[in-house]
Amino acid sequence: MSQLITGAGAVVSVGDGVEDVFRALCAGTSGLAPLRGFDRERYGAQNAYEIDDRPAEGDVPHRATDWLLRAVAQAAAQAGLGEDLSGIPILIGTGLRELRSAELAHRAGDALDADRLHFGTALRERFGADRTYTFSGACSASLYALAMGSDMLAAGTEQTVIVAGVDTLTESMYGLLDRVHLDPPERVQPFDRSRRGVLMGDGAAAVVLRRETPEAAPGALGRLRAVSMNCDAHHVTAPDPSGIAEAVREAHRRAGVKPGDIDLVMLHGTGTLLNDEAEATAIGEVYGPDVAVPLMTAIKSMTGHTSGSSGLVSLITALQAMATGQVPPTVGLSDPVQEAAEFRFAREPISGADIGVAQVDAFGFGGVNAVAIVEKVSR
Secondary structure (H helix, E strand, O other): OOEEEEEEEEEEOOEEOHHHHHHHHHOOOOOOEEOOOOOHHHOOOOEEEOOOOOOOOOOOOOHHHHHHHHHHHHHHHHOOOOOOOOOOOEEEEEOOOOHHHHHHHHHHOOOOOHHHOOOHHHHHHHHOOOOEEEEEOHHHHHHHHHHHHHHHHHOOOOOEEEEEEEEOOOHHHHHHHHHHOOOOOOOOOOOEOOOOOOOEEOEEEEEEEEEOOOOOOOOOOEEEEEEEEEEOOOOOOOOOHHHHHHHHHHHHHHHOOOHHHOOEEEOOOOOOOOHHHHHHHHHHHHHHHHOOOOEEEOOHHHHOEOHHHHHHHHHHHHHHHHHHOOEOOOOOOOOEOHHHOOOEEOOOOEOOOOOOEEEEEEEEHHHEEEEEEEEOOOO
């Protein structure tokens, strides 16, 4: 059963709303700025890709929840669902939920409301949502949620689902990453030989997924052909190219496409020393002689690593690329690593591209891999 994406929403450091975000990405706009959320003097890395909506001094809890509500509202409005989402399953993929709120409560000595950590309470209050599912799936969480939503439609139990992802910077995760960087990165430079590591970014994204019917097709943003997912459990943090390659092959098999059919690859591209080389090795292995066919880009160069929301942010970008023919660049890429030397990177903004089929990559800690294939809907 074919499935259509009929609405989308996104909130990241470079914009609020899908069109705003995509316009900024196509212009090569970066959300990089000096770290604002907590004391920079404690860390070697001084920058991050934060959503700048804090008060002038200090921090406030539940910001991730606020972005999630905005993204869901945007997607639901575009899909014509309105504000009453009762009865519609909402699946939220995340890495850390509202951990930042827990940090703030602990530091202030305030009581922590556990019901506010899983997003369901806020979604019920705002939209009357009575079927919400929050789960943590590392950096591929939102594509895992997409796979689960797709399965619900394929099983015939639902006509419509909402899939979302969200994460915000936390001081504990920022500190952990900071400790593994001997030479702290100043920005994210996916696939460049001079890359020094990853910096995190804030973000939320949501899509409305529906079973394809004549009523749902008009105005659809794209068609979801397939989502594959696996967990190779190779290592806690070091990715396994073979596990990634298997996820890509499975996505192609489920979608009924070959590497030469793919017009655009939205790379995971975290800018870390191990991840980029592993992803490039896997893509090279799967695509073989067709590796230079698709355009490739990595938008974390502008958004930072938005963790649980990153897969859906890339997927929404792919849908916009199909609709407009524009492809955002991989900012800061001047000297690709050897494993990606033959990739057809978008190094500058591209216009007039004919994008009919796109692949979206998302890979997380522990070998939690997910790959989605989407295609343009003929008007």
